[in-house]
Amino acid sequence: MDSKYAVLGKENNKKNSNGIKVKRIKLCVENPSKLNGNHVAIQQVADQRDIKETFVEDLRETRKSLPVYAVRNRLLEEIKKNNTMILIGETGSGKTTQVPQLIHEQRLEGSGSIAVTQPRRVAAITLAMRVAAEMNTEIGSIVGYCVRFEDVTSVRTKVKYLTDGMMLREAVADPLLKRYSFIILDEAHERTVNTDVLFGIVKLAQKERNEKKLLPLKVIIMSATMDVDSFKNYYDECPVIYLEGRAHPVTIYHTKMKHEDYQYAALCTIFQLHTTSPANHDFLVFLTGQEEIETLMSNIKQIAKESSGPLIRVCPLYAGLPAAKQLQVWKKTPPGMRKIVLATNIAEASVTIPQIKCVIDTGFVKERTWCTSTGAERLRVGPCSQAAAWQRAGRAGRTARGAAYRLYTETDFGARKPHNVPEIVRCPLASTILLLIASGFEPLTFPLIDPPPEESVKASLLLLKELGAIENEANPKLTVLGKKMTAFPIDPKYAKILLSAPEFDCLDEALSLVAVLSSENVFHMPIHKREEALKVKQKFVSTLGDHITLLNVFKAFCKAPLKKQWCKENYLNHKNLSYAFDVRQQLLAICQRLNMTVTSCGAALDQLLKCLLSGLFTNCAWLRSVVGGARYATGSGAAAGLHPAGVLHSLRPAPPALLYTELLHTRRPYLVTVSVIQPQWLHQVAPDYARRCRATRTCPESIFKPTDT
DNA sequence: GAGCACTGC
Numbered sequence: 001m002d003s004k005y006a007v008l009g010k011e012n013n014k015k016n017s018n019g020i021k022v023k024r025i026k027l028c029v030e031n032p033s034k035l036n037g038n039h040v041a042i043q044q045v046a047d048q049r050d051i052k053e054t055f056v057e058d059l060r061e062t063r064k065s066l067p068v069y070a071v072r073n074r075l076l077e078e079i080k081k082n083n084t085m086i087l088i089g090e091t092g093s094g095k096t097t098q099v100p101q102l103i104h105e106q107r108l109e110g111s112g113s114i115a116v117t118q119p120r121r122v123a124a125i126t127l128a129m130r131v132a133a134e135m136n137t138e139i140g141s142i143v144g145y146c147v148r149f150e151d152v153t154s155v156r157t158k159v160k161y162l163t164d165g166m167m168l169r170e171a172v173a174d175p176l177l178k179r180y181s182f183i184i185l186d187e188a189h190e191r192t193v194n195t196d197v198l199f200g201i202v203k204l205a206q207k208e209r210n211e212k213k214l215l216p217l218k219v220i221i222m223s224a225t226m227d228v229d230s231f232k233n234y235y236d237e238c239p240v241i242y243l244e245g246r247a248h249p250v251t252i253y254h255t256k257m258k259h260e261d262y263q264y265a266a267l268c269t270i271f272q273l274h275t276t277s278p279a280n281h282d283f284l285v286f287l288t289g290q291e292e293i294e295t296l297m298s299n300i301k302q303i304a305k306e307s308s309g310p311l312i313r314v315c316p317l318y319a320g321l322p323a324a325k326q327l328q329v330w331k332k333t334p335p336g337m338r339k340i341v342l343a344t345n346i347a348e349a350s351v352t353i354p355q356i357k358c359v360i361d362t363g364f365v366k367e368r369t370w371c372t373s374t375g376a377e378r379l380r381v382g383p384c385s386q387a388a389a390w391q392r393a394g395r396a397g398r399t400a401r402g403a404a405y406r407l408y409t410e411t412d413f414g415a416r417k418p419h420n421v422p423e424i425v426r427c428p429l430a431s432t433i434l435l436l437i438a439s440g441f442e443p444l445t446f447p448l449i450d451p452p453p454e455e456s457v458k459a460s461l462l463l464l465k466e467l468g469a470i471e472n473e474a475n476p477k478l479t480v481l482g483k484k485m486t487a488f489p490i491d492p493k494y495a496k497i498l499l500s501a502p503e504f505d506c507l508d509e510a511l512s513l514v515a516v517l518s519s520e521n522v523f524h525m526p527i528h529k530r531e532e533a534l535k536v537k538q539k540f541v542s543t544l545g546d547h548i549t550l551l552n553v554f555k556a557f558c559k560a561p562l563k564k565q566w567c568k569e570n571y572l573n574h575k576n577l578s579y580a581f582d583v584r585q586q587l588l589a590i591c592q593r594l595n596m597t598v599t600s601c602g603a604a605l606d607q608l609l610k611c612l613l614s615g616l617f618t619n620c621a622w623l624r625s626v627v628g629g630a631r632y633a634t635g636s637g638a639a640a641g642l643h644p645a646g647v648l649h650s651l652r653p654a655p656p657a658l659l660y661t662e663l664l665h666t667r668r669p670y671l672v673t674v675s676v677i678q679p680q681w682l683h684q685v686a687p688d689y690a691r692r693c694r695a696t697r698t699c700p701e702s703i704f705k706p707t708d709t
Numbered sequence: 710g711a712g713c714a715c716t717g718c
Contacts, residue, residue, distance in 0.1 A: 119715065148717050165717040173718090194716070289713060319714065344713055366713035379713065423715090431717085489717035521712070583717095590718070629710090644710035666712065 066094030067244040084238040090245025112181025121147035128161040164194035188223035191422035248397040279310035281357035317343040359396040374638035378665040438486040497615035504611040506601035515584035533571035545675030617686035630654035643670035
């Protein structure tokens with residue numbers, strides 16, 4: 001196989017192998033009811049994630065072996081000296097667990113506390129547990145975490161791990177973040193919308209606290225390799241400190257020739273390596289989506305029957321896969337059997353699979369982009385960035401030396417963009433802008449490292465105005481309604497639906513529906529059992545459309561006594577439905593705090609659909625043609641068909657007017673999650689918007705006819 | 710005729 005690949009060595013640091021003792025430790029909460037927050041669900045989380053009992057190496061020894069430990073004194077000096085610094089360290093440097101402890105050991109936080117933000121909740125929880133164990137303290141006391149649905153902190157908490165979304169929520173109540181003396185923004189290289197906004201919030205808070213002679217705020221930006229120059233520039237040339245990693249060396253191979261078909265190239269490479277590598281070398285293949293993974297999986301199984309080499313176990317891994325099936329990935333294979341994991345970029349950062357010796361990187365990724373003028377989102381397969389490729393390669397060096405096979409040439413690699421495009425420049429911004437306004441910031445001048453396109457900001461401000469959240473776009477001030485909308489941790493359109501629901505006597509149903517819409521797809525359609533899954537789905541289907549169908553599913557789920565079993569029988573995703581259940585609880589609590597009356601519309605489902613329209617009025621589509629399948633035009637003038645997974649796809653005759661949740665361009669533009677509406681409703685529910693549509697001729701004149709049926 | 714990944718008082 002060597003002939004096919006050119007070697008580009010990337011030697012990292014020496015392996016660190018000291019005799020590590022293993023002991024079992026137990027994590028517990030001393031008295032959950034004493035802690036603040038509405039639900040302390042440590043037990044529940046532990047059960048869910050199997051981290052109630054964790055194997056942890058001899059903690060003290062491990063700490064000392066971390067690269068960050070060796071430079072701790074120098075690091076502390078820098079932390080004392082600078083108000084802002086950037087800390088670059090590869091996986092395994094120990095920065096995220098050790099730096100907060102170093103600060104706390106010296107009591108540098110004084111009367112304030114130390115916040116460490118994470119893009120993912122699981123990371124925030126496990127890091128807090130890990131650090132609490134290292135400090136030999138109960139989780140929720142000195143060390144705690146705060147994520148959606150769970151606040152495991154107390155007045156004594158000095159080191160707090162939280163999601164960046166949670167930190168943003170705190171900034172609404174207190175833009176100066178006065179309770180913290182240190183804010184550590186971790187995983188900065190991921191450039192999520194929330195982290196990007198936090199960069200600005202801490203920068204402004206730091207400045208203002210300084211001017212007002214309040215407790216100073218120290219900021220530490222932590223990251224793996226990243227675009228240091230733009231960060232340094234943004235933070236007024238603050239110092240940058242580099243930490244050694246502790247990953248094992250990974251040898252990188254590029255192909256010498258360009259491949260036309262990366263899926264075929266992946267298949268060839270897998271079997272080339274399979275026949276030459278020892279059986280205990282597990283493979284990780286990066287692909288772009290579920291369909292690709294399933295196709296490659298059946299191809300591998302087919303070829304494996306006639307191939308020499310060890311036995312193979314193929315494990316798919318993508319976010320939509322039910323949790324029970326994801327677990328296969330972590331199950332050890334018997335001796336003499338090779339594990340081949342076929343994953344989307346979920347395996348790039350969110351999930352770590354041990355024992356991977358060999359990474360096969362197709363070099364492609366599925367990316368979501370947003371069109372500001374039509375509101376359409378597009379899923380497009382394209383080349384991944386250099387940073388993503390390094391991240392993927394690094395997955396082969398977690399436990400021992402490994403290799404990464406890139407299915408593209410070195411020239412191709414060099415021509416790629418060095419970093420991922422920050423999310424904030426390519427996603428809808430209404431909820432972010434609403435949050436900024438609620439925190440007292442000026443959305444048009446708020447300092448961002450990479451400002452989003454102006455038309456994107458303007459489109460979001462227009463939407464907020466039409467939803468009634470702000471008075472006008474030029475001088476965005478929250479209305480009474482807008483203020484209430486900020487209380488909900490959901491898309492402003494959905495918040496509007498809930499806030500209008502009492503008017504339509506359907507808050508009970510609206511809560512359930514918004515909760516389900518805020519979650520991922522609840523239907524699970526395995527490729528081989530599609531017929532059966534579709535048959536089972538029929539019992540939930542409403543001819544009014546997908547929304548009522550989803551409501552039927554959710555209601556049945558709530559009533560089912562054995563939920564996991566019930567979901568399995570009905571081809572539904574238990575994880576996503578449970579999530580929706582939790583979201584509903586949370587939204588209900590907020591509604592009750594706002595003194596909203598929860599009533600049910602019963603069989604009058606028209607009421608519920610009108611209510612949906614009060615938030616989603618910009619998402620109307622009108623039938624334009626029925627030749628070769630129904631074609632619709634949206635209020636913004638985009639043309640789209642019905643998504644084949646929806647219940648209205650096969651309904652005849654095609655409804656003249658629809659309400660859609662999402663306009664998504666995959667192979668073609670599709671309206672996803674749609675319901676039938678009466679054309680006149682738009683004028684009744686959103687008269688201003690309807691008039692604007694009439695002026696731009698994007699809706700039919702029939703919506704202004706006074707009759708209603 | 711078919712959906713990348715995260716997240717939220």
